[in-house]
Amino acid sequence: MMELLETFIKTxxxxxxxxxxxxxxxxxxxxxxxxxxVYIIRGFGRRxxxxxxxxxxxxxxxxxxxxxxxxxxxxxxxxxxxTHALKWVYDIFNxxxxxxxxxxxxxxxxxxxxxxxxxxxx
Amino acid sequence: xxxxxxxELILQHSPALIVAIPLxxxxxxxxIGRIGPKVRNGFVVLIALVTSFFVFLLSNDILTNGSIRTxxxxxxxxxxxxxxxxxxxxxxxxxxxxxxxxxxxLVLVAxxxxxxxxxxxxxxxxxxxxxxLMSVGMFGMMMTGDMFNLFVFLEIxxxxxxxxxxxxxxxxxxxxxxxKYMVISTIGxxxxxxxxxxxxxxxxxxxxxxxxxSIQYSFLDKIAFVLLIAGLAMKAGIxxxxxxxxxxxxxxxxxxxILLVGxxxxxxxxxxxxxxxxxxxxxxxxxxxxxxxLLGNSIEFDITLNGVLGILFIALAVITIIIGVIMALxxxxxxxxxxxxxxxxxxxxxxxxxxxxxxxxxxxxxxGAMIIxxxxxxxxxxxxxxxxxxxxxxxxxxxxxxAVYYATKETSLNKLGGLxxxxxxxxxxxxxxxxxxxxxxxxxxxxxxxxxxESTYLINPILAIVAILCSILLxxxxxxxxxxxxxxxxxxxxxxVKEVPKTMLFAMAIIACIIIFIGLFPNIVVENIxxxxxxxxxxxxxxIGGILI
Amino acid sequence: xxxxxxxxxVVALILIGLYTVVFKxxxxxxxxxxxxxxxxxxxxxxxxxxRENSIAPIHTSxxxxxxxxxxxxxxxxxxxxxxxxxxxxLMLSLIVHIYRHYGTLNVTKIxxxxx
Numbered sequence: 001m002m003e004l005l006e007t008f009i010k011t012x013x014x015x016x017x018x019x020x021x022x023x024x025x026x027x028x029x030x031x032x033x034x035x036x037x038v039y040i041i042r043g044f045g046r047r048x049x050x051x052x053x054x055x056x057x058x059x060x061x062x063x064x065x066x067x068x069x070x071x072x073x074x075x076x077x078x079x080x081x082x083t084h085a086l087k088w089v090y091d092i093f094n095x096x097x098x099x100x101x102x103x104x105x106x107x108x109x110x111x112x113x114x115x116x117x118x119x120x121x122x
Numbered sequence: 123x124x125x126x127x128x129x130e131l132i133l134q135h136s137p138a139l140i141v142a143i144p145l146x147x148x149x150x151x152x153x154i155g156r157i158g159p160k161v162r163n164g165f166v167v168l169i170a171l172v173t174s175f176f177v178f179l180l181s182n183d184i185l186t187n188g189s190i191r192t193x194x195x196x197x198x199x200x201x202x203x204x205x206x207x208x209x210x211x212x213x214x215x216x217x218x219x220x221x222x223x224x225x226x227x228l229v230l231v232a233x234x235x236x237x238x239x240x241x242x243x244x245x246x247x248x249x250x251x252x253x254x255l256m257s258v259g260m261f262g263m264m265m266t267g268d269m270f271n272l273f274v275f276l277e278i279x280x281x282x283x284x285x286x287x288x289x290x291x292x293x294x295x296x297x298x299x300x301x302k303y304m305v306i307s308t309i310g311x312x313x314x315x316x317x318x319x320x321x322x323x324x325x326x327x328x329x330x331x332x333x334x335x336s337i338q339y340s341f342l343d344k345i346a347f348v349l350l351i352a353g354l355a356m357k358a359g360i361x362x363x364x365x366x367x368x369x370x371x372x373x374x375x376x377x378x379x380i381l382l383v384g385x386x387x388x389x390x391x392x393x394x395x396x397x398x399x400x401x402x403x404x405x406x407x408x409x410x411x412x413x414x415x416l417l418g419n420s421i422e423f424d425i426t427l428n429g430v431l432g433i434l435f436i437a438l439a440v441i442t443i444i445i446g447v448i449m450a451l452x453x454x455x456x457x458x459x460x461x462x463x464x465x466x467x468x469x470x471x472x473x474x475x476x477x478x479x480x481x482x483x484x485x486x487x488x489x490g491a492m493i494i495x496x497x498x499x500x501x502x503x504x505x506x507x508x509x510x511x512x513x514x515x516x517x518x519x520x521x522x523x524x525a526v527y528y529a530t531k532e533t534s535l536n537k538l539g540g541l542x543x544x545x546x547x548x549x550x551x552x553x554x555x556x557x558x559x560x561x562x563x564x565x566x567x568x569x570x571x572x573x574x575x576e577s578t579y580l581i582n583p584i585l586a587i588v589a590i591l592c593s594i595l596l597x598x599x600x601x602x603x604x605x606x607x608x609x610x611x612x613x614x615x616x617x618x619v620k621e622v623p624k625t626m627l628f629a630m631a632i633i634a635c636i637i638i639f640i641g642l643f644p645n646i647v648v649e650n651i652x653x654x655x656x657x658x659x660x661x662x663x664x665x666i667g668g669i670l671i
Numbered sequence: 672x673x674x675x676x677x678x679x680x681v682v683a684l685i686l687i688g689l690y691t692v693v694f695k696x697x698x699x700x701x702x703x704x705x706x707x708x709x710x711x712x713x714x715x716x717x718x719x720x721x722r723e724n725s726i727a728p729i730h731t732s733x734x735x736x737x738x739x740x741x742x743x744x745x746x747x748x749x750x751x752x753x754x755x756x757x758x759x760x761l762m763l764s765l766i767v768h769i770y771r772h773y774g775t776l777n778v779t780k781i782x783x784x785x786x
Contacts, residue, residue, distance in 0.1 A: 007645075024563055024568070024569075024644070025642060031564070068540075068611045068612060069539075069615070071611060072610040072613065073606070073610075074535065076536055078602045082451065093445065093448065096362070096365075097449070099365075099782065100778040100779060100781075101302050101305045102692060102693050102694065102695070102696075102701065104305075104366060105305070105306070105309055105692050105693050107362045107363050107365070108306075108352065108356050109689060109693065112349070115351065115352055116348050118430060119348055119427075119430065120344050120345065274754070277758070281758060285761060288765055288768070294772030297765055297769055297772070301698075301762060301766065304762055304765070305692075305701065305705065305762070308705055308758050309692065316685075316712050319712070323719045328743075
């Protein structure tokens with residue numbers, strides 16, 4: 001037990017290419033402390049609320065709430081800004097991933113040709 | 123009467139038993155299936171357990187003693203030519219022991235997961251037969267010491283895997299994906315056979331150790347080298363030849379996807395074996411000697427093979443990572459997204475090993491090892507460690523995708539939502555898989571990715587920047603999956619969704635426990651399992667000396 | 672010089688096979704292209720074992736002073752032919768299933784919903 005503790009402290013303070021502060025046990029400790037802090041802050045909330053009235057409904061800046069299937073953001077639209085801004089990259093990549101086998105073998109022949117030129121000729 | 127188990131005798135025969143027991147079990151399964159489905163399921167689990175027992179026994183012996191075990195097929199006394207046995211042989215050293223541990227864990231989890239996942243489909247006799255045959259091919263590829271034997275086991279694995287991908291024949295897409303996988307595998311394997319024939323014609327030997335000790339880097343050897351690494355890189359899913367991976371992984375049943383990860387990594391292992399052991403003596407061969415004369419100062423430097431090869435591997439790996447991550451952000455199919463993440467993770471392994479190849483200094487003539495500086499050695503260790511972590515993480519994510527499909531029969535991210543209330547355990551396993559793939563501290567992905575970041579930063583800072591950026595994008599895309607599948611309001615269509623059966627949860631729990639254990643104590647795993655594997659890579663002369671009789 | 676003709680034939684077979692796989696649109700023609708590549712590699716393996724003025728490597732039919740061609744490439748070729756048969760059978764049966772589903776064998780028309 002004591003030697004486990006000794007090796008633990010040694011990995012914390014070693015100088016060259018050991019884990020030091022990135023030791024996972026330290027991180028587990030930090031996460032547990034953070035969760036404890038979250039739990040204590042949650043305990044400061046009020047307990048005297050009434051269910052079913054306007055106090056527990058979702059607030060959507062005054063907009064009406066539709067049915068649940070429409071309220072949930074579907075997977076394709078989550079990162080719309082990112083995919084829209086990089087549309088030119090996605091056009092190139094979608095043309096590459098066509099889905100028929102002949103193109104896959106064509107890429108293989110191209111890469112084999114490049115390898116031949118670099119490793120064989122030079 | 124006291125029974126003394128002769129461990130030495132069992133250990134001597136275990137390389138053959140690891141391949142022979144699943145082979146026997148695969149061909150007995152249709153016969154036992156006549157009795158009833160429960161007996162057949164129990165038989166398959168028993169075969170997987172016995173094989174895993176022999177795997178752990180053998181690898182425990184090799185990793186603690188540091189010795190190399192050889193098994194020569196064909197009984198009796200083999201013919202000896204210059205102290206090398208002329209037979210087909212299996213040679214198991216540290217790197218092979220590492221790979222068969224991964225294979226055993228994946229086969230065991232796949233079998234336990236399939237018991238309930240495939241219960242309602244017919245034709246399950248053929249399913250389990252093909253599954254055991256695919257594991258035979260994987261173990262054979264990971265343990266063999268003979269080049270033509272590598273080709274035969276590679277073909278066994280691809281034929282069984284292609285039939286398993288196309289198992290759901292009622293859907294057209296799965297059958298088309300199986301055909302595409304078969305075409306790609308066959309072309310790659312035929313070019314590998316062509317290279318093996320070239321090597322045989324020059325040196326009259328098919329044995330890896332005999333070839334390694336007698337290759338001089340002539341022009342025909344260059345052609346064979348190019349064919350071998352191009353064919354093996356295509357089987358390992360390196361861009362731009364990676365496009366079969368989303369089709370094959372995304373349309374197969376979930377327990378077959380996890381075995382396909384193992385087969386892909388066995389091809390990556392074969393690539394490293396060819397580069398480091400077969401051509402190890404010539405890896406620092408000087409290709410051209412350039413002398414320039416600029417303004418009175420004369421600059422001369424050599425272009426070595428390992429510099430060119432390392433830069434080529436690094437370029438392909440960076441393209442793989444970027445393509446994998448950017449294409450994955452746009453997918454709407456759950457399993458296809460995880461398949462693109464698997465493509466990116468293969469890029470990480472090749473990046474680390476390519477960076478290590480560029481730093482090789484030379485070959486030490488007395489010990490027969492390569493001279494690698496400290497950052498190259500850490501890159502090598504990080505790359506090999508990442509093979510184990512990646513198999514576990516991507517495997518767990520595929521099992522979660524299969525569980526969601528089993529419960530709701532939907533795979534599109536646009537139609538799912540709010541499943542965390544009904545499937546609590548699956549959500550917890552997805553959390554663990556998410557943190558592991560993205561490289562967050564208490565999980566195992568962090569330990570290997572930290573080694574890769576630190577070592578590639580010392581070699582060239584741009585590589586580390588690309589690696590860290592794409593890790594963050596991996597985290598982003600799995601948070602998107604978490605939000606659209608598990609979080610969100612209760613959708614009335616999925617009101618009756620129940621938790622998946624306990625056998626599937628048990629299979630996922632095995633992998634999750636191993637992930638957490640490796641994540642909390644990475645030092646133990648790196649010292650005992652990864653370091654012997656990397657030593658087997660750069661002390662390549664041990665492989666040659668291991669088969670002397 | 673005449674003993675180099677099989678090697679030229681090997682290269683020609685492999686190149687024609689690769690052309691068929693890459694540029695033809697019918698699935699059956701792609702399978703035929705794979706068979707051509709495989710025939711080329713098998714021919715290469717057999718040709719490696721030939722020695723000039725040699726006879727078949729059967730032990731009991733050797734007389735004094737005759738050399739035999741190498742038997743190991745012949746064993747490798749037999750294995751490769753058997754593997755090729757298995758691969759061909761699997762691919763053709765998968766094509767039968769695909770034709771039943773999609774109704775066409777043209778690679779550009781079988782799209783599914785690729786992305």
